[in-house]
Amino acid sequence: MSQSSESWASRRRRWRVERLDPARERSPERRGRFVTLGDIPVEGLYGPWSLEPGPDDAAAGAGGPTAVDHHGDALARGRWDDFDPSRDVGFPGEPPFTRGIHPTGYRSRLWTMRMFAGFGAAEDTNTRFRSLLAAGQTGLSIAYDMPTLYGYDTDDPEAEGEFGTCGVAVSSLADMEVLLGGLPLDRVSTSMTINSPAAPIWAMYIVAAEKAGVPRAALEGTTQNDILKEFVAQKEFLFPPEPSIRLVTDTIEFGTRELPRWNTVSISGYHIREAGSTAVQELAFTIADGMAYVEAALARGLRVDDFAPRLSFFFNSHSDFFEEIAKFRASRRIWWKLMTERYRAENERSTWMRFHTQTAGVSLTPQQPLNNLTRVATQALAAVLGGTQSLHTDAYDEALAVPTAAAALLALRQQQVIAEETGVASVVDPLGGSWYVEALTNEVERDVWRYLDEIDRRGGMVAAIREGYPQREIADAAYRFQREFDAGERRIVGVNAYVDAAEVTSVPVLAVPKGSLEAQLARLERTRRERDPAAVESALAGLRDAASRPESSDTNLMPHFIRCAEAYATLGEQCGVLRSVFGEYREPVAV
Incomplete structure (x- = not known):
């Protein structure tokens, strides 16, 4: 029988007996079990068989995993017993958007290079923004200091010792006017990382822009404004969940009516991942938060197709290269299914999973900090191959302090090298069709639906947060990783592997300017x-x-x-x- 006429299953069995088993006897594999960072088992080889149903898929029934809507109807999900690449992978720019939301990918327009910046007083951050824009940055991203994030003025006793150390201080419109002074707000979009006090800070931005001659309807940008993930992960909350969601809904309604180019909420998995979650948990809990906001806006009386096109997301790009790419691809497919099947969106833009990505700050190490350049580069490449709309690359010194100007510029240059020199932006979804990537995308999607089912069973995300369900899941995942790290099963270069006992770290550290x-x-x-x-x-x-x-x-x-x-x-x-x-x-x- 020729190889061309022999079935894949037959050839795989023969290959295992004749090639693989003898090779393993001569040179045993490095570990008994290979898994992703999120503990998804990884086979040594993938092929067409990897897209066929496994025991878990068969047990789920012909409809695959399900999620229950508010009317009690089961909504059929991925049919992994009937995987059809033309349907489930498809083409970029058409449902289910596995391969991207735009038909041309980055061939028409590169991702927005949006470097997170903020420190000291408004003058200091304004100078940094001008420098980054001059170096080729294409969007602004404002980091606020801790007193601002907690709704305190700089002279409040609660703010003592925290001025400008992790972001810029903004206490009133006067600070916002200085922060934005001379910036081309009519030509660049601005992202603001602010949550509990997002509404008053956004109002200051709107008023400052209008005083500078830019009408609110022309403003383009994003307010993070995702309070649910604060209860789950970052913990920078002020008010109880219900009035907090009211504030988010107020901004969604106001933006829908008056700022048509503004993303009023950036539903954020980044902080969930930084708190120790797996990739699957990051995606599941983020999407569950998004569902809660959609339902709050619907309850306010808004039409889904009026506000959903301006919902955006924010994800982490961590160190497990292929798992991250699979996560990004699965995110689009899941959100499309939810918006069409559960929320009955008719406008295709309402079903788009548009997201910003930041490389994983938690992966950076103060030991051998120059190694962080490699970590960030591979994480950024995964985000690009996963189809991100915008990207922040962490500076190599962020494990030590707010980045220096030189480190921030180098981080921007990493994106520019990927965009201009690697060729990855020339092809839409270049890893699409990889048996490993498609199988891992399916696996991530299936596991996310299981979490969404459980959150539905508990009464939705707000109820789940109140009983501590996502918090416990994240804590368990973080504890598992720490145990594996302590046991040497998870190796981090420069920390528990390839340690240099004679290392002396000498990296310039940014200090808040004197007089600020x-x-x-x-x-x-x-x-x-x-x-x-x-x-x-x-x-x-x-x-x-x-x-x-x-x-x-x-x-x-x-x-x-x-x-x-x-x-x-x-x-x-x-x-x-x-x-x-x-x-x-x-x-x-x-x-």
Whole structure:
């Protein structure tokens, strides 16, 4: 029988007996079990058989994994007993979007190179933004300092010692005006990493842009504004879940009506992954958060096709190269299925999984920090091969401090080298059709649906968060990784493998410029002295009154945040009003 007429199954059996088994006897494999970083088993070889159903698929039934909608109807998912590449992989730019949401991939337009930046006072970060734009960056991304993230002004006693160390301080519209001064807001999009106080900070951005001559309808950008992942992972929450989701819904409604080019929420798996989750958990819990926001907006009376096209996502690109690519590809397929089958979206853009990616900060090491350049490069390449819309590459020194200007520039250059010199942007989904990548994509999707089923069973993501379900799952995954690291089963170069006992780390570390704190405090004092006290009092009273009433379109808080910004009410004053109405959230201990 010729090889061409012999079946794959027959050839595989013969190859195993004649080639593989003798090779293993001569040279045993390095470990007894190969798995991804997320503990998905990895075979030594993949082929057409890898896309056929396994025992778990058969047990799931002919419909494959299912998720239950609010009417109790089971929605059929992936039919891995009937995998059809033309249907389940398809072409880029058409459902189920496994291969990308645009037919031309990066052949028409490269991903947005959006470097996260922020430190010190507004002047310091404005200078960094100008430098990055001059070096070829194509989008802005604002990091705020810890007091800002928690809704405190720089001179609040709670803010002492935290000024400008992990982002820029913004206490009022006066700071925002300096931060954005001279930047081409009509030509570049801006991403803002802010969550609990996202609405008042976004209002300051809108007002500052309008004062600079850019109408709000022309503004393009993204507010992270994903409060659910704060309860799950990052823990930078202020208010209980229900009023927090009200604030998110207010921004979705306001943006839908007045800022058609703005992504009002960036549903974020990045922080879930940084907290120790697996790739599957990152994707599952992020999508579950997205479902909660969709349902809140629908409950407000919005039509899904009015707001869903402006939903965006934010993912981590970690160190397991192929698992990350599979995660990105599966994300698009799952979101398309959810938006079409559960939420009945008719506008195709409503079904697009559009996402920003950042390389894995948690993977960076202070030991042998130059090794981080290699880690970041491979993680960035995985994000590009997975079809990201925009990308931040971590600087090699981020395990030590906020990046220096030189380190941030080098991180940007890594993206530019990938874009201009490797050829990966010339082909759409170049790994599509790889038996390994397609099998791993299917495996990730199936495991994500299992998590979504369980969250449905528990009453949705908010209910699951309240009982600590995703938090426990993440903690278990992080503990498993730490055990494997401690046992030497997970090897990290320079940390528990290839350690240099004589190493002396000498990397320049960025410090907040001298005088920045004094300049910030002086501007805050001057703002309070020169503003109209009656206008501030009136704006804050209106905010308090609206927040005290049941949520609805009539009590949307965004117009009140706009008025507060225009009156130069400070962030601390506005969040103080909300704390007095909503209360502050204290996380219960999850056991």
